[in-house]
Amino acid sequence: MKCPDLDRLIDLDLGKPDPELQDHLKGCRSCQEDMGLLYLLPTAAGLPEEVPDRLVDSVLDALPGSRGYSSPPVVSLGQKVLTGAIGFLTAAGGLVLTGSPGQGGPILLLVLSVPVGIFCGLLGNSVDGETVKGGV
Amino acid sequence: MGAVVDLDRFWAADRAHLEEIIKAHSWIVLKVARRFGEAQDKTDDLYQSVWLRVIRNPRSYRGVGAFEAWLFLVATNLCRDEARRDVAERNRLEKVGRDDLLRDFVGKTPFPDESVISEERHAFVREAMRGLPAREAEAINRIYWEQRTYREAAKAMGIKEATVRSLVRKGITRLRSQEKGLEDEVS
Numbered sequence: 548m549k550c551p552d553l554d555r556l557i558d559l560d561l562g563k564p565d566p567e568l569q570d571h572l573k574g575c576r577s578c579q580e581d582m583g584l585l586y587l588l589p590t591a592a593g594l595p596e597e598v599p600d601r602l603v604d605s606v607l608d609a610l611p612g613s614r615g616y617s618s619p620p621v622v623s624l625g626q627k628v629l630t631g632a633i634g635f636l637t638a639a640g641g642l643v644l645t646g647s648p649g650q651g652g653p654i655l656l657l658v659l660s661v662p663v664g665i666f667c668g669l670l671g672n673s674v675d676g677e678t679v680k681g682g683v
Numbered sequence: 684m685g686a687v688v689d690l691d692r693f694w695a696a697d698r699a700h701l702e703e704i705i706k707a708h709s710w711i712v713l714k715v716a717r718r719f720g721e722a723q724d725k726t727d728d729l730y731q732s733v734w735l736r737v738i739r740n741p742r743s744y745r746g747v748g749a750f751e752a753w754l755f756l757v758a759t760n761l762c763r764d765e766a767r768r769d770v771a772e773r774n775r776l777e778k779v780g781r782d783d784l785l786r787d788f789v790g791k792t793p794f795p796d797e798s799v800i801s802e803e804r805h806a807f808v809r810e811a812m813r814g815l816p817a818r819e820a821e822a823i824n825r826i827y828w829e830q831r832t833y834r835e836a837a838k839a840m841g842i843k844e845a846t847v848r849s850l851v852r853k854g855i856t857r858l859r860s861q862e863k864g865l866e867d868e869v870s
Contacts, residue, residue, distance in 0.1 A: 553852055553859075561826070583799025584808065584859060585827075590711055590751040591808040592820070593828040598709040602727060606705050606734040610698050 748797035749805035819854030
């Protein structure tokens with residue numbers, strides 16, 4: 548396609564889907580430069596304004612080394628094993644109490660309970676610690 | 684404008700440097716968050732989410748393009764994603780129709796080749812914006828900085844949508860001409 552007029556580039560930049568133009572942009576340096584100008588406009592046109600301290604502080608508190616920073620929890624192997632064991636015993640106990648293994652006996656009990664124990668052990672490592680303490 | 688990003692310190696998540704960056708550029712993030720967050724607490728959440736994303740993925744800024752433009756894109760894309768989720772949720776609950784919002788948020792701004800949004804170019808455009816005729820600068824400001832729709836901008840400026848479009852086009856054409864050192868193309 549030929550290079551589009553400015554209106555079409557503006558429309559694309561403001562969110563109007565235009566797959567043909569997007570394809571064209573990949574190989575056209577001139578249009579890429581025009582799009583670059585549009586990308587720069589928002590912050591070039593904007594003027595700094597006061598930001599409430601509480602907002603800035605809420606982010607600063609999340610920085611490593613801050614009092615409010617919550618680092619991702621480190622889960623030791625022992626803790627994982629313990630969590631897994633608790634999961635296994637809970638599942639096994641529940642099955643025994645409800646009589647679910649039935650004629651399958653201990654083998655079925657193991658088959659049903661071991662995956663629960665493994666799942667619980669892995670679950671102990673899934674906390675991502677992304678909570679921001681002292682939020683706004 | 685604002686603190687200059689020292690890439691090595693930024694990538695290393697140097698606390699003192701991050702603090703400078705956050706203080707200097709928070710106005711950009713807050714502006715975007717306010718546009719997309721309807722309520723105060725939502726705005727605050729968006730503001731925090733943007734910065735947390737930046738802090739946790741500092742290497743996603745490669746240092747080629749203007750940091751402010753990059754930050755604006757990160758904030759806009761994250762807030763759009765959040766807004767889209769919110770709208771979908773609200774529609775699912777069949778509360779209110781949000782057609783306008785959905786239309787506004789349909790596009791996800793792609794990241795450009797960073798070489799075309801350099802710091803030098805950003806500084807040039809900022810300076811050139813000051814030399815634009817007032818109405819053209821205002822129209823660009825409302826559409827690009829305030830992220831208003833043409834309809835909203837027209838209402839705020841007391842003119843027709845088509846006139847806003849025309850002012851934006853003329854202003855951008857003028858900026859482009861100045862940058863290329865050409866005679867003013869605007870008729």
